[in-house]
Amino acid sequence: MSRLRFSHRTLINLGVQLGALVLAFLLTSIILLIAGAPPFEAYKEIFQGAVGSLTNFSDVLVAWVPLLLCSAGVLVTFAAGLWNIGVEGQIVLGAVLTTWVLRLLQTTGLPPALIIVLGMLAGLIGGMLWAVLAGVLKTFGGVNEIFGGLGLNYVATAFTLWLIFGPWKRPGIGSMSGTEPFDQSLFLPTVGGLRLSLWSLALGIIAVIFVYILLEHTHAGLRLKAVGLNRRAAGLLGVPTWQYALLAFVICGALAGLAGAVQVTGVYHRLIPSISSGYGFLGLMIGMLIRYRAIWVAPVALFFAALNIGSIQLPIVLKLDSTLSGVLQGALVLFVILVEGARQRYLRRRRTAVA
């Protein structure tokens, strides 16, 4: 009996979520119509662009990896009740530290594999330190993590630009195209002919599994959630609260830093000005969209990656800007939250009506 009722509720939930999806597509279609473009053509184009060829699909997976890392990371901070807006800056600092270590070691004659591993570790630490900075500002300085993170994002961007046009500029001229590319031996190995690296893919998947286990099956995860849901009560029940809040920053920062490291070693092979590509903010959106349930990270992140890659062709084929994927993603998040809010309200009203 209870099982039956449970599945009934799951069905309603699923229907509600699908409704949100339909509404998001509807809104985007209206925008497309206003822009004078045929909506179905555009969606078909995005679909084609995402899975039309092996190259396209492997590019989707390339974009999937940083999204996996960032969404997994922000789930941890969300669990602790923190809005880690600074995740963008944490990606950037990860990329910067990775670049620094690679530049430092590329002429030492160390084995390239070791240099890459050290570079990745440096990236992880870079993101972590940047996140801890936001966490310390919050814990000991009373600076809300949203403002602290936002500020640190700008500092991180300015820092990259300074590096690219200053100390790390290409011989002769500094340019927006970034620092001098590394030697090919320092590229993450990719699958023949494609841009996809199985190493980075593995990192992304491991990160999601790690976060899932952390949040669902460990005491640390339970304590993080307790701190997020009711900090004072958690403290009174004996949980060291600020320590766990900082731990959440550490984990999220490490994963974001790793995303930056992957972008440097596996995708761009150098430091570029906008190395984070907005994956941090997209990760926050995914976190909100899936309402903080780790089990949904992988599919939703894949969908978002597909939208991003699929829309690359739009400017050429339909003279549409590729930011259309952003419109769709944003609309999706808004509608899912809206529909969920409406559902809660409806349930509450029904409950009070019953009582």
Next chain:
Amino acid sequence: MEVRLTDIRKHFGPVKANDGITLTVPAGTIQGVLGENGAGKSTLMKILSGFQPADSGTIELDGKAVRMRSPADAIRHGVGMLHQDPLDFPPLRVIDDLLIGAPGRIIPRRAEAVAAITRLAESLGLTIDFKAEVGSMTVGERQQLELLRLLWLGARVLILDEPTTGISAAQRQQLFDTLRRLAAQDKTVLFVSHKLEEVQELCTRVAVLRQGRLVGEALPPFHVDRLVSMMFEREVTPGERTGCSPGAPVLRLSGLGAEHGRIRFDGLDLEVHAGETIGLAGMEGSGQGLLLEACAGLTPPTCGRVRVNDVDLTGKTYRQFRRRGVAYVPATRLEDGLVPGLTLTDHFLLTERRPGLFIKREKGRRLAQERIGEFKIKGIPSDRVESLSGGNQQRLLLALVKPGAKLMLLEHPTRGLDVESVIYLWSKLKERCGQGEAIVFTSSDLDELLRYSDRILVFFAGRVFGPLDAATTTVDELGQLIGGSTADV
């Protein structure tokens, strides 16, 4: 202005906060409104000042029936309320603070307002600095500011809710003078207080509320004994202490003081022995809760020492107190005590001392099941705590205190519970006392304090009386002490 309240009723669920109150206050009166916590004073005043509508009943001002839809509406009708904590804007300058709420034009007319308010202040013998920042003023000064604001806006009925908390004796005298002048100008003052001496000194009439009803009115000269028995009257039940012989001292306070906002106490000495139960009495916010927090390491003491089992823990953190066997159970269950969104099992898992890395769900579930049975909680391990009833949440909070704690600090452990739950919880608590745990608890229920405590401390406006021996104290004596009257004890 004459105020006539007729058959005012206000129910919150099953609680009858105002149960048909009829009261007439003639113009020019300083009317005292007395009653213990939860007697319905605040509800009645909120209805009169437009903060909340009554379920039924009428309000008449000078014989004209009025309906207050909001506080702004009330002030248009001439009724203004001075809240216990001033409702002002600390970062603003005095003049701008006063202009907020004035029926306005786009550009405020500062000069006019300054002239009018200055005249008003002079007529009451007050001085006012319009350029000062509100936040830099004392509570007493801010109170005067609020008073002037209400009068300037045209208040002819003034409601004051516990106005003397946290202001100096001189400011209190000034406030009383002002109120007398206002009464002489035919304004009506409603003075809500639990301080019997102040009511005696200031008021020209007194009404006593108990359990949502008006139980008596009095004219001067007031008899404190009569007022107290009206406020607290109830069946007096003999104490039925378990009589466990107290053991070694568990908690030792010497010269302890603490402060939080306007609440403070000083120089408290107390020794609590194993197996003993200490009750803390007093009106809400008299410092009892603060003492519990200071004993748990949640509030750093301003002076004095706290020793637990002969270890000096002064200034240590809550977690260090916890490790020494001190358990603190807050009064607000879902705000401070439990984590909404987590299950009962999760809560037991959270309090495990050395949890290891991975959660052993089955073990946690069994532990939860065991405690649920032991404390007769109506719920299953996978229920979320917010789905439990208040009584069951309270049982859960006590079930979360590990057996073997040395000292339990309980804030209103039975507030809002039905009689069976209260009796059951105390039987569990007394069981623990038998095993050598000591209890310090706060309560606003005099019977509970007398029945279950061995000794009682009474808090009144920053002073602490006692400890009294609960076995030889009567409800009346306790009631008088809570009201601040020390004459008979």
